[in-house]
Amino acid sequence: MKKHILSSLLIAFTLLLTIPSNACTTAVISGKYTKSGRPMLWKNRDTWFINNILHHYDDGKYSYVGLVNSKDLEFKSVWIGMNSEGFAIMNSASYNLNFGCNAKLTGLEGRIMKEALSTCKTLADFEAYLNALPKPTGLEANFGVIDAQGGAAFYEVGHETIVKLDANDPTIAPFGYIIRGNYSHTGRLGNESGGYIRYNTASELFYEKASTDGITAQYIQQNVAKSLRHSLLKEDLVDVAGHLDPNHPKFKHFRDYIARSGSSSSCVVEGVKKDENPNLTTLWSNVGFPLTSVIIPTWVSDADLPEITLYNEEIKDSPICHAALKLKDEKVLPIRWGKAEHQYIDVNSVYNNKGTGITQVLKNYEDEIYNKTYQKLSNWRSKGTTNNKEIKNFYQWINSYIKEAYKKEFEIKL
Numbered sequence: 001m002k003k004h005i006l007s008s009l010l011i012a013f014t015l016l017l018t019i020p021s022n023a024c025t026t027a028v029i030s031g032k033y034t035k036s037g038r039p040m041l042w043k044n045r046d047t048w049f050i051n052n053i054l055h056h057y058d059d060g061k062y063s064y065v066g067l068v069n070s071k072d073l074e075f076k077s078v079w080i081g082m083n084s085e086g087f088a089i090m091n092s093a094s095y096n097l098n099f100g101c102n103a104k105l106t107g108l109e110g111r112i113m114k115e116a117l118s119t120c121k122t123l124a125d126f127e128a129y130l131n132a133l134p135k136p137t138g139l140e141a142n143f144g145v146i147d148a149q150g151g152a153a154f155y156e157v158g159h160e161t162i163v164k165l166d167a168n169d170p171t172i173a174p175f176g177y178i179i180r181g182n183y184s185h186t187g188r189l190g191n192e193s194g195g196y197i198r199y200n201t202a203s204e205l206f207y208e209k210a211s212t213d214g215i216t217a218q219y220i221q222q223n224v225a226k227s228l229r230h231s232l233l234k235e236d237l238v239d240v241a242g243h244l245d246p247n248h249p250k251f252k253h254f255r256d257y258i259a260r261s262g263s264s265s266s267c268v269v270e271g272v273k274k275d276e277n278p279n280l281t282t283l284w285s286n287v288g289f290p291l292t293s294v295i296i297p298t299w300v301s302d303a304d305l306p307e308i309t310l311y312n313e314e315i316k317d318s319p320i321c322h323a324a325l326k327l328k329d330e331k332v333l334p335i336r337w338g339k340a341e342h343q344y345i346d347v348n349s350v351y352n353n354k355g356t357g358i359t360q361v362l363k364n365y366e367d368e369i370y371n372k373t374y375q376k377l378s379n380w381r382s383k384g385t386t387n388n389k390e391i392k393n394f395y396q397w398i399n400s401y402i403k404e405a406y407k408k409e410f411e412i413k414l
Helices: 002-013 109-119 123-132 196-210 217-224 237-241 319-332 358-383 388-410
Strands: 023-029 040-046 052-057 064-069 080-083 088-093 141-146 152-157 162-166 177-180 251-253 263-270 282-287 296-298 344-346
Touching: 023 088, 023 141, 023 152, 023 196, 040 080, 040 088, 040 141, 040 217, 052 109, 052 282, 064 109, 064 282, 080 109, 080 263, 080 282, 088 109, 088 263, 109 123, 109 141, 123 141, 123 152, 123 162, 141 177, 152 177, 177 196, 196 217, 217 263, 217 282, 217 358, 237 251, 282 319, 296 358, 296 388, 319 344, 319 358, 319 388, 358 388
Parallel strands: none
Antiparallel strands: 023 040, 023 177, 040 263, 052 064, 064 080, 080 088, 088 141, 141 152, 152 162, 251 344, 263 282, 282 296
16 A cells, blocks of 8 residues: 555656546446446546547556557556456546645546556455545546446545445445536535536436346447437437438537537446456447547457557557547538637538438448457357457457448548
8 A cells, every 4th residue: 555655646746747637428337237237437538638549558466458648658647447357447527526625736537547457456445545545635536446346336536535436326326327527426516517418418318228228338339428419408419410411511519418529539348247257348449539430349358459549650649549530620520710619510420311421330330340349258258258369350350340441431541
């Protein structure tokens, strides 16, 4: 534990290098309520740092995979990730926990998550880690955590306070999941926090699935992370423009949707059942703007992640994120005049009545990736472990398949 405290103090001296998160929509789901019986984390990441990559780490007690800002070339912060023991963590920024505290140390969440991934195996380990941090902690966040023992919880953490909210406790999570925007429910609600509309939209979508056939990673990524429903306006932009022919631009103001102009990625960590091998934990990632990106599954056991998710020196980004942002900027959010930049979405670019919108086309490719991945996972689960040779071959197929998709559909070379 002394090592944890020392590491945290060192973090303080490198604060200027820390890259903060801005806004996210997140959820922790108990395995008791998912369709597969496995716990999950979801993070729709909204941030100024829209260029993202995946990175595999072997610098700690445990190996781990995480989502990293492309400019963070020393890989010092992780914004969602999983490790070799089945422990996984993510966060959403909170803005309503640290009232009355004059501490100026802030923005350490990415560093904390990286250190937790390298050292923690269970929720209990993470709780001990948090309790050992010096006060003020430099934190104001909701941390979502799952482990290979069935643990699933949110921790609302401020400079002086730590509150655990257990997704397995029906008095706290009657439907088996906890959703967070950019405020903590144990904090003061008001103008200083945000994400209330996104929270309500996500709650509606989660309830619709949980109350019928159960929540899956695929549902979250395709129907929640990419949703264009607005719970306050009581409209879905797919209904507004999805009936139009292709090439008939239909612009709508784009604010307070789950998918936002600042959405840099969407990731789901699907954990394991209590008696399963932790290396079966799966990270499902839409790296880049979710509406124009495509799903990529990864595992910790093989250090060679898909090439298209890794940092590319030539483009200073991962190829998949670069392609997703190109489509976003040129097709989906093309307005570049004054303060209207990125505030209006051309819905017709992503959905139309012929099924040729960007998100519609990419869903066809995603469905194939999901089908093949589920087949792999079923086989590995029956054998009790992943197979690194099969993972390498699968990553090669994913690279080729997605490269061909963007070239064929959009004339973009990855």
